Amino acid sequence: MTDRLTIATWNINSVRLRMPIVERLLRDHGPDVLCLQETKCPDANFPEGAFRKLGYEHVAINGQKGYHGVAVVSRRPLAEVERRGFCDKGDARHIAVSVPFGGTSLRLHNFYVPAGGDEPDREINEKFGHKLDFMGEMRSWLAGEEARRPAVVVGDLNVAPFEHDVWSHKALLKVVSHTPVETELFEEIRRAGNWIDAMREVVPPTDKLYTWWSYRAKDWDAADKGRRLDHVWLSQPLAGTLRSVAVLREARGWEKPSDHVPVMTVLEG
């Protein structure tokens, strides 16, 4: 008897403001687990009751006031909740849970990597330095035991690693999210743990693939100046379980949208 698990990840840009479209995703697409980033919500104000009513009775949150914040809501029980700090900032950018899968369980890591500010130079922009330091801590940690167990890394990693992960490779080479120092470090982290880039397993590297479109573009759909900032990685023990990955592009056009869209992954095992 094989088990089928659907995991969605979505940078929601304020979970309280966007509950109507969160409910739409859960009702219409029914993922088993939803990982949220940028909840912008203290734990005490997280709309847990609304999720419970929709059948998502298991909630693990790591929030803070005003900024950042991550959460996992699930139809399946969540165990071993871990909130890891990076760069000793005391900010809420990671949460890990264990989810039942295929008679055993998988470890699920939900990340919100720092955006990195405007200037891609750590000498003049402390935020860029923070981003690189954060990624450096991810590299050593995700290369170890986490990579050897059945594990999934999802979230807004704030790097578009490949040429066709941005609308114009040339135009964005000096723009934070697609600079060589970031894209090389990103791939170094992934390769250090032999993590599988699930989205690129199902979409050829020559096809454009985005998960984010700026609020500032007048017609985001027609201009289509997107970037792939949200990611799904699978550890090697989960190789062979990947059935599909879908980017829910239409969600960018929903009422009061986030600037990111959900990415839905189906595993069977």
Next chain:
DNA sequence: ATGACGTGCAACGCACGA
């Protein structure tokens, strides 16, 4: 290719996003 926008906080503009 930057930013025309959007968020939370406590303003009544600011920091931040990427």
